[in-house]
Amino acid sequence: MTTTTLDWNRTYRAGDHHKYWELSQPSAELVGFLAALGPGAGRPALDIGCGTGWDTLALAGAGYRVTGVDISEEALHLARARAAENAPEESGDGSSRPAFEQADVRRLPFADASFDLLIDRGCLHHLGEEDRERYAREAARVLRPRGILYLRGSRVDTFPFKPLTAELLRRHFAPNGFEAGPLLPFQLQTDAMSLPAHACVLTRTDAERSATP
Numbered sequence: 001m002t003t004t005t006l007d008w009n010r011t012y013r014a015g016d017h018h019k020y021w022e023l024s025q026p027s028a029e030l031v032g033f034l035a036a037l038g039p040g041a042g043r044p045a046l047d048i049g050c051g052t053g054w055d056t057l058a059l060a061g062a063g064y065r066v067t068g069v070d071i072s073e074e075a076l077h078l079a080r081a082r083a084a085e086n087a088p089e090e091s092g093d094g095s096s097r098p099a100f101e102q103a104d105v106r107r108l109p110f111a112d113a114s115f116d117l118l119i120d121r122g123c124l125h126h127l128g129e130e131d132r133e134r135y136a137r138e139a140a141r142v143l144r145p146r147g148i149l150y151l152r153g154s155r156v157d158t159f160p161f162k163p164l165t166a167e168l169l170r171r172h173f174a175p176n177g178f179e180a181g182p183l184l185p186f187q188l189q190t191d192a193m194s195l196p197a198h199a200c201v202l203t204r205t206d207a208e209r210s211a212t213p
Contacts, residue, residue, distance in 0.1 A: 008072035022051075022191050026058035027121055029186060029199060033150055040064035043116040046142065048105050049123025053079030053098070057086055060098045064117065069103040076100045106134040113144045122188070125153035125161045132162075136172040143204040149178065152188060155196040164198045178202040 034040075040063030047056040050068030052075055059066040060083075070076050079100050103109050105123060118139055127135055139149050153164030169180045181201040188197035 008070075009074040012072055012074035012078065023054045023189075024191050026054045026061075027152075028189065029152065030055050030058055030119065030121065030150075033201075034058060034062040037062075037117075040117075044114060045117040045119070046108075046110070046115045047098075048118060048120040048139075049126075050079055050100065051075050053082045053100070055119060055121055056098045056100070057083060059117075059119070060096070065096055067099045067101060069101050069105070069108070071102070071104055073102050076102055105138060106131055108138045108142055110142045112141050114142045116144055116147050118143060118147070118149045120150070121152045122154075124151060125164055128162065132168065132172050136176045136178070139173075140176040140178065140204060145204055145206045147204045149202040149204070150199070151202065152197055152199045154188070155185060155198050161195075164200065169200065169202070173202055177205050179205055 040059065042063065042065050045059045045064035045066045047053075047059060047066060047068040050056045050070050053068055056066055056068035056079065068076075068079055070079070083098050083100070101109065105127075124132065124135055143149065151164060154161035155163055157163045164183070166180075166183055169178075169183070173180060179202065181203075183198045183200045186197055186199055188195040
């Protein structure tokens with residue numbers, strides 16, 4: 001493990017999220033991505049490393065039945081409070097107010113093939129090599145065939161970030177049954193800073209995953 005050993009509850013209690021990664025609205029790149037996908041129509045989605053919940057709310061607003069997960073209970077406390085103020089009401093398209101669960105992405109508490117869409121804005125780029133393999137296996141397990149994983153992560157290799165690269169996608173995601181689209185550079189904006197980042201859409205194939213002990 002690398003930065004998974006950080007005390008995330010402590011960082012949220014100290015307000016460090018406002019200094020580095022907090023947003024005051026859903027991320028612009030996710031809004032564009034969801035607009036291109038079209039209505040969620042009640043399909044199940046998972047926000048990995050949801051933090052204080054803005055992107056989870058964007059998924060709910062687009063009509064997905066969404067769960068946000070984070071390793072930090074402090075982050076989830078903030079996310080639930082935000083959802084209470086901002087989440088859309090349950091609608092006839094099958095969507096509902098988002099749910100939030102404490103969970104470790106390396107051991108997700110969901111059944112196989114539970115989701116049509118996974119999103120990640122800055123969780124994977126905090127994981128070291130061994131944990132990235134576990135992440136890829138769990139993402140493949142909980143996605144339905146032809147489901148999508150929308151990844152966004154750092155382009156730079158500097159603490160606390162491990163970059164999202166084409167080699168990483170080949171090494172960890174391809175053997176676990178993912179087809180990767182182009183790795184596109186953009187600036188990952190927060191309220192306080194801008195980070196050189198990559199975005200990529202990965203599709204879960206129908207093929208069996210390679211056997212990994």
